[in-house]
Amino acid sequence: MSFLTLDHVSHHYFSKNSYTKALDDINLSIKEGEFVALLGPSGCGKSTILSIIAGIMKQTAGNVLLQQKTIKDSELAIGYMLQQDYLFPWKTIISNVLLGPKISNNKSEKMERKALKLLAEVGLSEVADAFPSSLSGGMRQRAALVRTLINDPKILLLDEPFSALDYQTKLKLEDLVSSLLKSFNKTTILVTHDIGEAIAMSDRIFIMNANPGAIAKVFEVPIELRNETPFLVRRHPKFQLIFDKIWDELDKKEAESVDQKAVSPINGTKS
Numbered sequence: 001m002s003f004l005t006l007d008h009v010s011h012h013y014f015s016k017n018s019y020t021k022a023l024d025d026i027n028l029s030i031k032e033g034e035f036v037a038l039l040g041p042s043g044c045g046k047s048t049i050l051s052i053i054a055g056i057m058k059q060t061a062g063n064v065l066l067q068q069k070t071i072k073d074s075e076l077a078i079g080y081m082l083q084q085d086y087l088f089p090w091k092t093i094i095s096n097v098l099l100g101p102k103i104s105n106n107k108s109e110k111m112e113r114k115a116l117k118l119l120a121e122v123g124l125s126e127v128a129d130a131f132p133s134s135l136s137g138g139m140r141q142r143a144a145l146v147r148t149l150i151n152d153p154k155i156l157l158l159d160e161p162f163s164a165l166d167y168q169t170k171l172k173l174e175d176l177v178s179s180l181l182k183s184f185n186k187t188t189i190l191v192t193h194d195i196g197e198a199i200a201m202s203d204r205i206f207i208m209n210a211n212p213g214a215i216a217k218v219f220e221v222p223i224e225l226r227n228e229t230p231f232l233v234r235r236h237p238k239f240q241l242i243f244d245k246i247w248d249e250l251d252k253k254e255a256e257s258v259d260q261k262a263v264s265p266i267n268g269t270k271s
């Protein structure tokens with residue numbers, strides 16, 4: 001049964017002199033606890049999809065359903081983690097984590113215990129009372145993850161959360177995030193440009209087209225890979241096979257999109 005459904009979702013951006021057909025008839029059905037990735041060329045609408053699911057913007061057409069119902073309180077239902085951590089520099093790590101509960105009048109001793117437990121799970125107990133400036137990039141992203149998880153969101157949206165980190169930190173964080181989200185059975189959508197990362201972390205990968213943004217193909221990651229940690233997935237013999245298939249698909253799509261743009265641009269300027 002579908003947990004999160006995008007049902008014929010389309011989106012157009014309009015401004016005074018131009019319009020962009022950013023999404024064209026997106027249909028997605030994601031199961032509870034599933035980890036999926038959106039992969040595609042720049043401008044294919046990955047961030048637009050996340051913003052619509054998060055309730056930051058309303059789609060031009062179609063429906064977004066959580067457990068078959070329209071999402072009512074998207075702030076509580078959806079957690080968002082971005083490339084930048086957006087921690088407040090004047091607040092300690094624990095205060096940053098507890099900011100959401102404080103704003104929603106939900107700060108309590110129980111919440112503080114939960115925050116400390118989560119910080120311990122990501123190896124940040126020692127720095128709970130430190131300020132963000134004294135932490136490394138990877139530690140700050142771990143704090144940002146805890147801040148996202150404290151509200152117990154039903155869906156987690158990860159928008160290139162590792163792309164600003166050095167390679168080693170990124171691989172370590174992928175392992176940590178993957179095991180934590182699996183243990184909480186969180187339904188997660190990851191946006192990334194990194195094919196390896198998408199394979200290493202996901203159950204399914206949606207390849208997108210640009211102009212207009214659409215789902216072009218869906219790859220199921222083989223079960224043998226899904227049972228490994230992201231770090232070990234990259235060493236699995238089946239990793240290169242699926243990597244090559246996705247690479248070819250993206251290459252093909254890129255060539256098609258260049259041709260299509262040259263012949264008949266869908267996005268353009270109003271006359």
Ligand SMILES: Nc1ncnc2c1ncn2[C@@H]1O[C@H](COP(=O)(O)OP(=O)(O)OP(=O)(O)O)[C@@H](O)[C@H]1O
Binds near residue numbers: 013
């Ligand atoms: N606020 C906006 N106004 C007008 N057009 C927009 C706006 N935001 C995005 N677009 C356009 O919509 C399309 C999809 O953009 P979006 O940012 O969702 O793509 P993306 O796949 O996330 O790109 P990237 O990988 O570069 O982050 C692009 O053509 C983009 O130029």
